[in-house]
Amino acid sequence: MNKQKPLSSLTMLHLFLLALGITQVTGEVTATISSHWQGGFQGKACLPVEKEMHGWKIRLVFDQPVSSLEVYTSEVVEKSANNQEYVLGNKAWNAEEHVGDTLCVEFQGHSSGDISPVITAYFEGEAGPRATSGPGPTSGPGTQVDTTPAPEVKLKHLWGKASWRR
Numbered sequence: 444m445n446k447q448k449p450l451s452s453l454t455m456l457h458l459f460l461l462a463l464g465i466t467q468v469t470g471e472v473t474a475t476i477s478s479h480w481q482g483g484f485q486g487k488a489c490l491p492v493e494k495e496m497h498g499w500k501i502r503l504v505f506d507q508p509v510s511s512l513e514v515y516t517s518e519v520v521e522k523s524a525n526n527q528e529y530v531l532g533n534k535a536w537n538a539e540e541h542v543g544d545t546l547c548v549e550f551q552g553h554s555s556g557d558i559s560p561v562i563t564a565y566f567e568g569e570a571g572p573r574a575t576s577g578p579g580p581t582s583g584p585g586t587q588v589d590t591t592p593a594p595e596v597k598l599k600h601l602w603g604k605a606s607w608r609r
Contacts, residue, residue: 470493476560483551484558486551487549487550499532500566500567503531504527505526507527508554509527510554518533
């Protein structure tokens, strides 16, 4: 019989901080759906601005196909072949965003049927969903594979206390 040692409290703390760090590194948020109806839905995504921006793009990832998207505070600049990813770009009047701001985009999606999709949003060029747990990227018809490495999370000890930094 193979007995395993229980994890020490320090090891448990390291694992917790690592999980916390990965969650915070991704910079992704889940958009909210305020209403849905036969053929459409209304949603909103708000992302914290963590660096100065002189133009931005937000990627919306839907758990099911969305045939079209209307957004008044940005432009749809890219749409995946499977209709599950949209990239939104700033308009001339809202390109400047500053550290501490929160950038919110409201949108109306159209589909066949009454759907209330789960939507993940993140700034293009940030870690996004790649840093979360789960299977790695796959390829197939209509699938885009992003091979950009996720940011590194480092743990270090400070006077016997664990902390994390990017």
